[in-house]
Amino acid sequence: MKLSVAGKGGVGKTFIAATLSRLLARDGYNVLAVDADPNINLASSLGIPREEAERIVPLSENSELIEERTGVRPGSTYGAIFRMTPTVNDIVDRFGVVGPDGVKLLVMGTVKGADKGCMCPAHALLRVLMQHLLIQRKDIVIMDMEAGLEHLGRGTARRMDSMLVVVEPGMKSIETLRRIRVLASELEIREVLAVGNKIRSEEERRFIEERMRDADIPIAAHIPYDQGVIEADIQGRSPLDLNEGSPAILSIIKLKEFLKERYKF
Secondary structure, eight states: OEEEEEESTTSSHHHHHHHHHHHHHHTTOOEEEEEEOTTOOHHHHHTOOHHHHTTOOOGGGOHHHHHHHHSSOTTSOOTTOSOSSOOOTTHHHHHOEEOGGGOEEEEOOOOTTOOTTOOOHHHHHHHHHHHHHHHTOOSEEEEEEOSSSHHHHHTTTTTOSEEEEEEOSSHHHHHHHHHHHHHHHHTTOSEEEEEEEEEOSHHHHHHHHHHHHHHTOOEEEEEEOOHHHHHHHHHTOOHHHHOTTSHHHHHHHHHHHHHHHHHTO
């Protein structure tokens, strides 16, 4: 199962990606959580200690690795002469960080300014690595995408089994989802599902349900606003470690079961 979590900035996608990763790992799956967000917050949400998280160098910024695999150091004058298909099958084992519940974290980072036509060594490495993760590795892969739509323009999430787009009550979030769905179809992502988050009332729940019904997008879960998630962020802890029985965590448990049933994994 290869799953990406996307949405407008601030909707809670990192919290959902991290919690879902740990819950699936507790069920016995080998889970690889991939941080493709330039803000690099997935480690904290997974519960990896801050001191360890601060030592992680995103692959997109690892100049030695990029030069080793492509033959060209980032920032040098390379023209078009570098390896477009670098070896990547050992990268997860070399650079993956094992977190709570056995989830392995891989921090990819992002290539600034890269688009579909980018021909830079760092982008070549990440592109081939993503193909490896999606096609050859047998892990459950959960990718925390950067906010907005830029990653879809670069094709980072191409051929994912499913994309969860996190939405909150509000038209800006809904509009982002609609635009993501159009781009996702071009990238051969099999299905786009909505996850309502930060829901404070029945009225807000109905707002999301009505907008998703109009857009013909299935809703995978409704997650209530939960002060415990805010408290965990203030303390620099994973919400799952702070309170496993909080309303938001219980809703993500239901999301996990929904996905397992829908995709039979």
